[in-house]
Amino acid sequence: MFENVLLATGGEAASDRATDHAIELAAHHDATLHVLYVVDSDVYDAYSGDEYVDGREGPEHGLEEVGEEAIAAVSERAADRGVDVEGHIEHGQPPETIVEFAREAGVDLVVLGTRRRPDEYRSLLGSVTDRVLRLAEMPVTVVKTPVEP
Template sequence: MGTEYERILIPTDGSPEAEAAVAHAVELAARYDATLHALSVADVSHFHGLDADTSVIVEGFDEEARTAVDHVADAGAAAGVTVETAVEHGPASETILTFVDDHDVDLVVVGTRGRHGLEQFLLGSVADRLVRRAAVPVLTIPSAD
């Protein structure tokens, strides 16, 4: 018997890299009749403790995150896939890994920018952290760039 996926996660921030993975995630969810979870993480932690009203900035991050997951929901609906959306706050990779555990995700599909060498070493990537630390398979989809 082959692998079955019931819950697939696509983390998205609406970037071209994340968008490159949406079609793959939707196709896999349709193939396995799986629920597709679209998660966008707004890391607003660097605004905590500032002596200023940052609510407008945080609302902007939340709005962008909501737009990103709504796009996945629309793509899923067009393919007849059940999509559950979520917007959460926190460091991206840690928040995604927690979501994977909390929602019994079977597969993560994530877009990647394809950094190499020193740039990858210095900046790291969410996709890289997920591949190294997730307890489930992580399918990385390189952007077309």
């Protein structure tokens, strides 16, 4: 049923359960698992450029490094299940970039993680997951991470 599954990850704890779910789906359907990390252009465009981050110039490089580590961690977990992984780092605004990538890659299913945030946070900053759900034409599975006490 699924040939290409996309896991969009930020490498944070909210992605852990989504990662497990995406790997299991890809293994069950013998699908390729695409792992996408989006370097948020709003973050590095707002940077003044006056300092160095992680030994390199600008936050863009530090964010790419976080993405590489996140993709490597998913790839390692997927290898244990015999799942083929293709890692991708894209630049842009996360919701739009995720949907555009999924469309262009011919993805059958997008898997995203989410966790409960205060209403004030969501009203001010929104949610990548909420926006992807509104923009995507393809099926999207949202895997919730329980709130830690």
